[in-house]
Amino acid sequence: MTIKDIAQRAGYAVGTVSRVLNGHPDVSDEARAKILAVVAETGFQPNDNARHLKQRESSSIAVIVKGARNLLFAGILEEVQSRVRAAGRAAAVYYLDEDDDEVEQAVRVCRELKPLGILFLGGNQNNFADRFERVTCPCVLVTTRADTMGFQNLSSVSTDDAEGAAQAIRRLIEAGHRRIGVIGGHFCAGCGRGGANTSQTRFFGCRRGFLEAGVPFDEELQFQAARFSMPGGYEAANALLERCPDLTALFAMSDVMAIGALRAIRDRGLRVPEDISLIGYDGIEQAGYCVPRLATVRQRSGRLARRSVEILLRQAAGGGGAVHEIVPFQLLPGESIRDLNE
Amino acid sequence: MTIKDIAQRAGYAVGTVSRVLNGHPDVSDEARAKILAVVAETGFQPNDNARHLKQRESSSIAVIVKGARNLLFAGILEEVQSRVRAAGRAAAVYYLDEDDDEVEQAVRVCRELKPLGILFLGGNQNNFADRFERVTCPCVLVTTRADTMGFQNLSSVSTDDAEGAAQAIRRLIEAGHRRIGVIGGHFCAGCGRGGANTSQTRFFGCRRGFLEAGVPFDEELQFQAARFSMPGGYEAANALLERCPDLTALFAMSDVMAIGALRAIRDRGLRVPEDISLIGYDGIEQAGYCVPRLATVRQRSGRLARRSVEILLRQAAGGGGAVHEIVPFQLLPGESIRDLNE
DNA sequence: CTGAAAGCGCTTACAG
DNA sequence: CTGAAAGCGCTTACAG
Numbered sequence A, B: 001m002t003i004k005d006i007a008q009r010a011g012y013a014v015g016t017v018s019r020v021l022n023g024h025p026d027v028s029d030e031a032r033a034k035i036l037a038v039v040a041e042t043g044f045q046p047n048d049n050a051r052h053l054k055q056r057e058s059s060s061i062a063v064i065v066k067g068a069r070n071l072l073f074a075g076i077l078e079e080v081q082s083r084v085r086a087a088g089r090a091a092a093v094y095y096l097d098e099d100d101d102e103v104e105q106a107v108r109v110c111r112e113l114k115p116l117g118i119l120f121l122g123g124n125q126n127n128f129a130d131r132f133e134r135v136t137c138p139c140v141l142v143t144t145r146a147d148t149m150g151f152q153n154l155s156s157v158s159t160d161d162a163e164g165a166a167q168a169i170r171r172l173i174e175a176g177h178r179r180i181g182v183i184g185g186h187f188c189a190g191c192g193r194g195g196a197n198t199s200q201t202r203f204f205g206c207r208r209g210f211l212e213a214g215v216p217f218d219e220e221l222q223f224q225a226a227r228f229s230m231p232g233g234y235e236a237a238n239a240l241l242e243r244c245p246d247l248t249a250l251f252a253m254s255d256v257m258a259i260g261a262l263r264a265i266r267d268r269g270l271r272v273p274e275d276i277s278l279i280g281y282d283g284i285e286q287a288g289y290c291v292p293r294l295a296t297v298r299q300r301s302g303r304l305a306r307r308s309v310e311i312l313l314r315q316a317a318g319g320g321g322a323v324h325e326i327v328p329f330q331l332l333p334g335e336s337i338r339d340l341n342e
Numbered sequence C, D: 001c002t003g004a005a006a007g008c009g010c011t012t013a014c015a016g
Helices: A003-010 A014-021 A029-042 A048-054 A071-086 A102-112 A125-134 A161-174 A198-213 A230-243 A255-267 A285-289 A301-316 B003-010 B014-021 B029-042 B048-054 B071-086 B102-112 B125-134 B161-174 B198-213 B230-243 B255-267 B285-289 B301-316
Strands: A060-066 A090-096 A117-121 A139-142 A154-158 A180-184 A223-225 A249-252 A277-282 A295-298 A324-326 A330-332 B060-066 B090-096 B117-121 B139-142 B154-158 B180-184 B223-225 B249-252 B277-282 B295-298 B324-326 B330-332
Touching: A003 A014, A003 A029, A014 A029, A048 B048, A048 B102, A060 A071, A060 A102, A060 A301, A071 A090, A071 A117, A071 A285, A071 A301, A090 A102, A090 B090, A102 A117, A102 A125, A102 B048, A117 A301, A139 A301, A154 A301, A161 A180, A161 A198, A161 A249, A161 A277, A161 A295, A161 A330, A180 A198, A180 A230, A180 A255, A223 A230, A230 A249, A230 A255, A230 B285, A249 A255, A255 A277, A255 A285, A255 B285, A285 B230, A285 B255, B003 B014, B003 B029, B014 B029, B060 B071, B060 B102, B060 B301, B071 B090, B071 B117, B071 B285, B071 B301, B090 B102, B102 B117, B102 B125, B117 B301, B139 B301, B154 B301, B161 B180, B161 B198, B161 B249, B161 B277, B161 B295, B161 B330, B180 B198, B180 B230, B180 B255, B223 B230, B230 B249, B230 B255, B249 B255, B255 B277, B255 B285
Parallel strands: A060 A090, A060 A117, A117 A139, A139 A154, A154 A324, A180 A223, A180 A249, A249 A277, A277 A295, B060 B090, B060 B117, B117 B139, B139 B154, B154 B324, B180 B223, B180 B249, B249 B277, B277 B295
Antiparallel strands: A295 A330, B295 B330
16 A cells, blocks of 8 residues: 555545645645545555655654663653654654664664754763764754753753762761762763763762862772662672771662662661661652652753753754753752761 | 765675675675775665665564563563574564554554564554454564464463462462452453453452452452552552551552552551562562562563564564463562461 | 656666 | 666655
């Protein structure tokens, strides 16, 4: 079943069918009605390969998600999809593995889908720096900053991760904690050229939090790198508590890691927050269902989503240069921090 | 940059370039070397739209996942992808919303990707019954049975959900519980024609568990329908405990619901398992990180994945009629069931 | 408002 | 082993 069959049955040329299918105005009501009737009757769906092959620009927004299992992104995505739909556009979602190259994918999407614009949920700054020049449509990078890269067609909407991490540390210090362990992602001195992948940024924020409060932070002892996963957090917490049995609090740079840490603490026969206080990062739904509820630095996923879509649609409509927005985070108190001053 | 440019630069015709790109054997080593050199140098990637438009059959396996946030499927998918890759094929993953029509999507994928076969992670039996005749390639439905539908090209690999649910109930009864609440999905008498959507199957299993043990089960009072989500489980648990304050145990038909229930129980000032015992279903990673660890009926995602891929690849190679396999589940004890006999 | 025709970038028989 | 050409199913100027 192709557009040709539809044309034949309806008694029009394929061009006319195409115009009806794409909602062009220059078709008579009669033709439209007849053709739509045949389409409905046959259940015809046009072949997207053929369509995209020829089309100059589709009316879709592409969303490239780095990590199908990332719950923060899942939350943002849901909101993005409903906002894109509300704006009368379709969202085409592409899920990538953590270590796939999102910019490479974007180049491909530009060529094959020809979207109005691309939204990146997560991204590696090096990939952007190295290859983003090859993507030409308007883009917004969400949760990671892009202001230092200076691309005219790359905006960003993100959380101030350094400040978020700093405040997490401050919060623990205010509660009277002095020996605090930190669980974060892997990063190397060189991998955030220009100063920023997420793990590194949050790490620097931590360090600043300690420094400003005059609380010592021995990176060798008090920091443990791990994967962003529950087992990662579990093992890291174990390693830290083994190495520094006198820690009274942990900061995990993602809620998922924090959930792993929570379990590790319990398995060592300790309790949260009575023995060890714990704070996470991201503010995923899950954090509110932990026992105890997790204190966390909440990225405002709804607002990140809303602003990203607004900015992207404006840029797609020809609205000027790149914009870089910071969305304020919230410190959720949870039930996992003990106040030692009380 | 198209195949034409590559042909020109390499000094061959586009047909030859195409043959090299697709690994056909009928090309001279010299041509291959020259063309691959140009491809590498230019970073050329063929346009998949054009390729799929013309290609009779691609060498990919399509995977249609119902619910991007379904953690059971996420676990199965990971294993599926690595097994498909190990077999030298590419996996093309399509994520659908819970209430999208996976069979409609399959029809589209058949036409546009022309895969060797399709794997469905989850699916609504009614959609299959109504429209599956339109899909012609070999398919495997994973986690839901397809044996009663009688399609020659539709195999299935699933867990015996009725028995799993029955055993969850039995396990609670063995532990001395007599007043047990059940949290399940929504279903209506008609929606599982032929007897089976997942929620309904597990519900019937529950009922059998009660019946065989001679323990009364008042469906009106002791069953609460909810969405398969943490808030869904939270509210359902609250409703049940409000309605029947004398319940000593809950069975939630998914771990995600159970996590919500766990939080609800705590918020009512009760403890798991001291005051209320709890058992879930699925065996997602998450369940092992709860405090307390969740007892659950574990679907063996690794084996579901492995068998599904094996069966699909065999069918794609022309290996006979449909196969319907049941993979045994495991009852994970966790720490969330109190033994009242002790 | 409608049709005829070119063409998107590939693959694939068909010759040679 | 290689090239020339048809054609996949659409969209899009271009005429009329």
